[in-house]
Amino acid sequence: xxxxxxxxxxxYELAKKENVSCVLATVVFLEGSSYRKPGVRMLIREDDTxxxxxxxxxxxxxxxFQSQSVFKDHSAKLMTYDGRFRLGCEGILYIMLExxxxxxxxxxxxxxxxxxxxxxxxxxTYEKEFGQLNGYGTFITLGAKTYPLxxxxxxxxxxxxxxxxxxxxxxxLLIGGEHDAVQLAHFGVSxxxxxxxxxxxxxxxxxLDFKNIDELLNYEPELFPVEQIDEETAVVLMTHSFxxxxxxxxxxxxxxxxxxxxxxxxxxxxxLLDHLLEQDMDISVDFLESIHGPAGLNIGAETPQEIxxxxxxxxxxxxxxxxxxxxxxxxxxxx
Numbered sequence: 001x002x003x004x005x006x007x008x009x010x011x012y013e014l015a016k017k018e019n020v021s022c023v024l025a026t027v028v029f030l031e032g033s034s035y036r037k038p039g040v041r042m043l044i045r046e047d048d049t050x051x052x053x054x055x056x057x058x059x060x061x062x063x064x065f066q067s068q069s070v071f072k073d074h075s076a077k078l079m080t081y082d083g084r085f086r087l088g089c090e091g092i093l094y095i096m097l098e099x100x101x102x103x104x105x106x107x108x109x110x111x112x113x114x115x116x117x118x119x120x121x122x123x124x125t126y127e128k129e130f131g132q133l134n135g136y137g138t139f140i141t142l143g144a145k146t147y148p149l150x151x152x153x154x155x156x157x158x159x160x161x162x163x164x165x166x167x168x169x170x171x172x173l174l175i176g177g178e179h180d181a182v183q184l185a186h187f188g189v190s191x192x193x194x195x196x197x198x199x200x201x202x203x204x205x206x207x208l209d210f211k212n213i214d215e216l217l218n219y220e221p222e223l224f225p226v227e228q229i230d231e232e233t234a235v236v237l238m239t240h241s242f243x244x245x246x247x248x249x250x251x252x253x254x255x256x257x258x259x260x261x262x263x264x265x266x267x268x269x270x271x272l273l274d275h276l277l278e279q280d281m282d283i284s285v286d287f288l289e290s291i292h293g294p295a296g297l298n299i300g301a302e303t304p305q306e307i308x309x310x311x312x313x314x315x316x317x318x319x320x321x322x323x324x325x326x327x328x329x330x331x332x333x334x335x
Contacts, residue, residue, distance in 0.1 A: 001039055002114075002166045003192035004052055005122075008043045009110055011051040012100060021046040023067040024100035024149065026138065027054050028078075028126050028162040032091030039164045043100065046071050054095060055081075067097050069132075074099045074152050076133045078126050096126045096162075098137040101150045109142040117168035117230060118143070125159040168232045169194050170319075173257075175248055176238035177205045180263070184236065184308040185210045191312065198224065200244070221247035226255050234259035234315045236295055242268070246275050253280070253287050259315045261295030269293035297324055 008024070015022050023044045030038050042052035042060070044067045050060055059081045066079040076098040102110070113120050121141040127133055137153035139146050148154075172188040174181045177199040188195040189212045198217040199205045207216040219225065221244060229235065235257045237245050245262065249272060252260065262269055269291065276283055296310035297317070317324050 001041070002169045003194070004041060005166065006114055006169060007192065008041060008051060008100075009102075009107060011043050011045075012102070013107065015043075015045050021071055022100040023070045024098050024138070025054055025063050025067065026096045026098075026124050026162070027093055028096045028124050029094035029128065029160070030091055031094075038162060054093070059093060059095075063095060063097070066095075070097050070099055074150070076136045076152070078128070078130060078133055078136075080130055094126070094128060096124055096133075096137070099150045099152060102140075102147065103151075106140065106142070106147045106149070109145065109147070110140070113142045114169065117232065119168070120166050122164045122166065124162045125156040126162065127159060168230070171196065171230075171233040172315075173198065173229065173233055173235045174238060175235065176240065176244075176263075177203050177209065178238070178240055180304040180307060181238055182210055183304040184238070184311060185213050187305075187308045187312055189213060221251050224248065224251045226251055229255045229257050231256060231258055233257045234261075234319070236261045236263070236311060238263040238295075242272070246272055246279075249276055249291075250279060253283055256290075259318050260291050261311060261314070262291055262293035263295055265294055292318070 012022050024041060025044060026041045027036060027038050036053070036055055040054050042050055042054050042063070044050050044064060048064060050064065053060055054063060062081055063079070066077065069075070070077060076096065079095050079097060081093040081095065122138055123141070124138040125136045127136070135152065135154040136156055136159065138149045139153065140149060171194040173196050174184055175198045177197060181197060185195050185197055195213040196215045196217060197210050197213055198219065200220055201218050205216065207213065210216065217225070229252070235252065237248055237260070239245055239248070240263070262272065273288055273291070276288070292314060295314065296307060297314045299306070299310045299313065301307045301310040313324065
């Protein structure tokens with residue numbers, strides 16, 4: 001959810017330039033089940049524009065209505081939304097609403113943490129009762145310093161607290177610049193991930209070929225900056241060139257991304273692994289076993305768009321440590 005908070009900060013900066021006040025809504029507690037879980041946030045502008053969502057779309061109108069008093073007196077409040085009678089979700093959401101006005105030092109520190117791909121922590125104090133909660137709200141710890149998200153928030157000694165450590169933004173690195181990479185980049189951007197595409201200088205690609213991505217990397221495989229790949233990065237190798245794929249795998253052999261997928265059939269993957277071992281007999285077995293190839297889940301995908309969805313679905317199952325299945329077949333948890 002780091003990318004959602006990043007979007008909220010960006011939206012706040014724009015609102016500030018337009019002299020529009022903002023309120024932050026945070027789901028701090030849940031009884032039962034709901035579409036979204038505690039820790040999800042959305043921003044409400046005073047002109048009734050909403051950035052993000054705390055549900056599938058059914059709670060937001062009530063959040064907008066309840067936020068009006070926060071705009072008026074800047075005092076935080078807790079609201080509840082009982083989905084058992086309105087939605088059939090069988091859950092009660094507890095949502096903290098607070099005036100959102102981080103000062104420039106907070107915004108600057110947040111940007112630095114995001115840029116440097118560092119963890120950070122959010123802590124929201126609240127009481128489980130509907131109504132005004134003067135002085136309650138969220139503190140954010142960025143590096144060695146802790147800041148309130150607005151000047152009205154004070155430390156609360158005997159309050160409930162929802163705490164959340166946020167990792168760096170999820171990043172999708174696509175190695176290859178063909179049409180299927182364009183489609184996969186599009187869906188990655190739609191998920192809110194940071195998306196980078198790597199090509200070689202001979203391919204004559206520009207960032208304009210990949211709409212809304214964060215960065216285009218132009219390097220020969222041997223010179224690729226592998227140190228930029230961390231444990232919050234998913235890598236998909238899709239150059240459509242056996243020789244290039246082999247060179248990139250040699251460059252990637254000592255990194256540990258959260259996912260490494262290779263496009264192409266099983267025989268191609270096995271051939272790549274055989275050539276890797278021929279070039280480096282000491283290559284790690286863990287690295288070889290970490291390669292997902294063919295990349296993607298078997299969902300009957302045929303078009304580049306469908307293949308992109310199947311790859312992203314596999315990435316999510318890997319990083320969330322889940323087994324893909326139809327939800328209707330999921331075993332019911334014992335009561």
